[in-house]
Amino acid sequence: MTDLTTILAGVRFPNPVFTASGCAAAGRELDQFFDVTSLGAVVTKSIMLDARSGRATPRMAETPSGMLNSIGLQGPGIDAFLDHDLAWLAQRGARAVVSIAGSSVEDYARLASRLRGRPGLSMIEVNISCPNVEDRGQVFACDPRASSGVLSAVRKNTPAEIPVFAKLSPDVTDIVAIAAACVDAGADGLSLINTLLGMVIDTTTMRPALAGVTGGLSGPAIRPVAVRCVWQVHQAMPDVPLLGMGGIRTGSDALEFLLAGASAVSVGTTVFGDPTAPMRILGELTQELSDRGIARLRDVIGLAHRPAQPHVPEDPDPVGDVPAARRSS
Amino acid sequence: MTDLTTILAGVRFPNPVFTASGCAAAGRELDQFFDVTSLGAVVTKSIMLDARSGRATPRMAETPSGMLNSIGLQGPGIDAFLDHDLAWLAQRGARAVVSIAGSSVEDYARLASRLRGRPGLSMIEVNISCPNVEDRGQVFACDPRASSGVLSAVRKNTPAEIPVFAKLSPDVTDIVAIAAACVDAGADGLSLINTLLGMVIDTTTMRPALAGVTGGLSGPAIRPVAVRCVWQVHQAMPDVPLLGMGGIRTGSDALEFLLAGASAVSVGTTVFGDPTAPMRILGELTQELSDRGIARLRDVIGLAHRPAQPHVPEDPDPVGDVPAARRSS
Amino acid sequence: MPLQVSGEVLSVRRVGAYQLLTVIAPGIPELTRPGHFLAVQVGGPESSMLLRRAFAIYDVKDRGVYGGTVEFVFAVHGKGTAWLSSRRPQDRLDVVGPLGTPFRLPTTPVQAALVGGGYGSAPLLPLAGALRGRGCRVDIVLGAGSADRLFGQLDAKRTAASLVVTTDDGSTGQRGRVSDVLPEVLEKNRTDVVYACGPMPMLRAVAQQCAERGIPCQVAVEESMACGIGVCMTCVLPVLGSDGRTRMVRSCVEGPVFLAERVRWEDIGTVPADTVGAPVRP
């Protein structure tokens, strides 16, 4: 039996497969398809202080192996969320990672305070890919100082036993610098990655396909970028736990993120095409590990950073159909 | 008959479909599949001063709707390139856009000087996604100052009638800032975009799939990011001509880039799967334009930025099977 | 409680301009009510298309030789429906359903009018059966661009007390739109309730005609959907709640069937300023 337990900043999760913020609402709809308590955790849609209508439609466009979305953080506001969504998750027995989003440092601090002592809360994910109204709408996650401000405010307002993860945007020149700023400000770990800024023009109307003009690109299309971000950040700070995400579709994809340095993974866009995917992925990952004779999940975390084992001297002449060139794909 | 002519910084090209640097060598191999003189231009693989072996293999990995490459700018060096490749293109009657790459500002300046007065040269594309040996290997394209240094050196060493385009990396926080720095330094136009930094881990060997660890992500997967970059830069500087690229596979994709603000497009990765693609795309684009009753290609450049025409009041009840929701896809 | 089923394609048949696809999907028929929809995976395992396509459920058979089949009617529109139209018997198809909120049925026998545009008739035909089962009189109005885009005309003729057909080009029935004939149908039959499915502009016109006459109307809308199961928030439209406040409501869960008078027809594609949580405009 493979030990799938993973520990994020001191908190134990029975397995490393989580949902991704904004791709599972608050778990209730997916609970129709599988038992959400068998997930490592449910990561809830980023919640803001007040109710938000979100943007106008069209809010999505399918792209090659990906999709764009521009939802605009539609949600009921923190109070309704606590009463209806977090309460449901707690009562259901699921582990909840609550994602929070704000327009100012103050917003984030107040959100963290509202979460204090709530049953069911395992961890906070701080979505900093939001425009900062106090800085001409500049996205927090694009600036180390702004990111640091948010994270230190959230950390200060959160009990020590609840890990605070900063969720970073890949749309930056140096993701390691942002990661370091968040960790220095008190983040216990990092979630990598949020969507890439993208755009589709509808060639029929000859105008942007989304009402919001640009949107966030997600899905397998971005997986190589996500794996690179996890790799770079783990390389720079091997002791900081990472929650990896971006285009995970199979157990082998999940393993890729673990090998790059993630301690757990979120499954996002894939759920739209395959609502039972998180359970399938968990099963496939377990199989991948046992196929490799790996008894404990934590033994593969960051493994790809270690030099390849000095393996048995190469067989000079294995005749078959698995040529050496295959190492490359 | 649709007028496909496009003008980049004063230079006329008979049509807007170019190859992409590094995806067509110097045109000779593709000339076996179609007449390379019918392209808008052949953009040659980035050439350096000296011969370069490139990186070890594996150099590529297929990814969902994309691929990673890590070639390492293998090439024969500028002298052999001028004698064999540019000379061949000139003799063949093709328009050549020569891409240059260096490790220092000095390298770029010398490359530009070596290109002076060469027959066949229509334009220079300056690939600044290269590590700067004089700045701890920091990539030029990631820093406005470094980008500016390269562009002003190349512009100074290039005759006025040859446009100099800077080719930008999307891996930056603010592509408009880099674009502005290049234009201020004398770039006549911009090529958008180079590959995104990505990575694949081979889950069989549990190690990076590429010998170079990270590689450049290209193909339709990145198209929404490329269109967004073209849109943002055109929005900020509508008078700067843009050469758009990133995942173009069909004439409709090419049209998307033109609508976003590109004056011409490069077809890269698609050529690997479909060597005759540039000609197919040119045909499809011509058809798309004539289907829309557009007589001149230049009328669609940047069109998506203009507000939609105040169209005929909506038909209150068109019964058929094209519901309103379809505007979104 | 929707199911995810990897079923076998039984047949794909051309019906006029449309395709009628039958798939074996045990468990789904029993749960289906008229107005429910399916979300269908397209493109196969290595496809670049990640999202499911939504289709109204037309017919279901609970039992029979194959242990439960589901049918839907579709127009080839883009890449996903092109792929669907090339399915052959025995190919596998992954479907999720039944999804959404179906049509609400009257509890007493009333006079019902059903208005379908194009393939929008697909969910109305089983609805007609269900209404008849409750002792309702059913009048049907079907419209389309041209004769080949009318679906289920024969079926409708059999079930309905009356059938009126319109086409834009006059290739069959009356030349014109369903809204040209609907007022007369409503008056002649003293219609108590209207059900409509079709393109959004048609639904809007029908909704208005019903509102003018005070006739309750249910419509099945069609918005772009990424997930179809309520987790993504892409499929919203502005709808008035019972508290009189407008919210951006998910059409995949709270719809696709809505009470027509609750939908803010003029504001679809916008966020009306009085929506709960609307951005504060300076």
Added chain:
Amino acid sequence: MPLQVSGEVLSVRRVGAYQLLTVIAPGIPELTRPGHFLAVQVGGPESSMLLRRAFAIYDVKDRGVYGGTVEFVFAVHGKGTAWLSSRRPQDRLDVVGPLGTPFRLPTTPVQAALVGGGYGSAPLLPLAGALRGRGCRVDIVLGAGSADRLFGQLDAKRTAASLVVTTDDGSTGQRGRVSDVLPEVLEKNRTDVVYACGPMPMLRAVAQQCAERGIPCQVAVEESMACGIGVCMTCVLPVLGSDGRTRMVRSCVEGPVFLAERVRWEDIGTVPADTVGAPVRP
């Protein structure tokens, strides 16, 4: 001068552990020589797989009922070959070929030994025919992991003056590797020239055995290829030029067939320090 042809699949047949695919590809047969390869598009129009897959050309027919067909043999390895194995007659397949530099044939009748591993025998069988056509004696050695991974044994028996078969598991022929039996074959037949195709480690072993004996040897290598036509530079390996200098050489254009003594076997997967343009190490 390769062609790009969208051809019709004639058949896909199982042959032991492999698949044999025949496609109508007018124009390609006439240009093909033994050792040429094809690059095949996989996954269909909306596939997430962008790159072609390379396969050695096995058999070609220039004329006949279908106006030119091409055959190749493949192992199902990953997603692309899985898709290929599910092709049915009449499906379309886009192929580019013939590609690469084929085997060079001797100008005088010599004693030739052909060594194939797994599906590596596919290009050797037409080569055997061509060599026989030039009056050469042809001895064949085939090896594989197990009997089902031997391809073309019967064919080889017919064409060759002698045939030796090895399998790793001894399920047929001699238990062992081709390199266990090759020395004896070379000596017994006084072989003048060797041709080999198979996995890289096998090629390396054969190359070494030939080098030790001073027998010229040509090998067809297999490197990951993104384009197959010479424009991308992904498929390189370190090869000595006639000037004695090592270059990273494209195996899709200058290969896949190389003179074995020119390939720097130990350095494959690296850039040897003395390669033209190698990075200067501090």
